[in-house]
Amino acid sequence: MANNLVLLVLDSLRYDSWLAAAPPTLAALGTVERRWSYASWTAPSHYNLLMGLLPHTSPPRVYASEYYKQDFLRYSERLGTSGMEFKRLLPSIFLPTFLRNELGYRTHAMVSMPVLNRHTPINRDFDTFELMPKHNDLAAMLPNMSFDDARPAFYLLNTGETHYPYALPDEDPSTWPRISGVHGVFKRLDDQPGPDGEPEFFDERTLADLRERQINTVRYLDGVIGRLFDLVPKNTWIIVTSDHGELFGEDGYFGHGPIAHDKVLEVPFVEGLVP
């Protein structure tokens, strides 16, 4: 039987936040790589991931078509099946469609961001697709996962502990950091200079605290991921990555989305058979 495949997306997680957290359980899965997301926010990034195109390595002097070709060859190892190549995904170019209809997988998604809800076009050829009640609770997904010897399973898991406000599931929402109007007050650096020439919103202490909160969620998630490793069968290939990075004040930016900056594309990537 083909390998089970779990694609775990830690929403908004920056590569260097992962490095700072140095999660020991995740380290057993493989070597963490700095990679680049194809998109700067959740919806297009997940669409791209479901096309089978994982965050890329940005190699110079290589044509895109050649990179995609090489990238798809790795699915033979991931799925434990021979003969994977890009043309086998045609015409849908959509991993759930291919896995379910061509290879007989069960296909499941549990997501945490409302922009990925089951009414969106991303929910295609999934047997089940659930928007979780909380945006930040990977642990709540684990009891819903099942595996059997009859058919391999594909799971897309999107979780938001690592998403603003970088809160653990048991953290009282009334204690979450409040940045009044993240999308209003946090404007471009050159929008609102303060009396000393510094932007009023650019509170380095707050931004450093927020970054520390994201790092802390990785430390917490590492324990939950250990439970995931214990839960899945041995023939399960796990990919852990992020859909985009996050800005913590660099060059006047906060968050992700309408931002053109290296840090919004820089994501961690690790994969392997469950250790």
Ligand SMILES: [Zn+2]
């Ligand atoms: Zn996202």
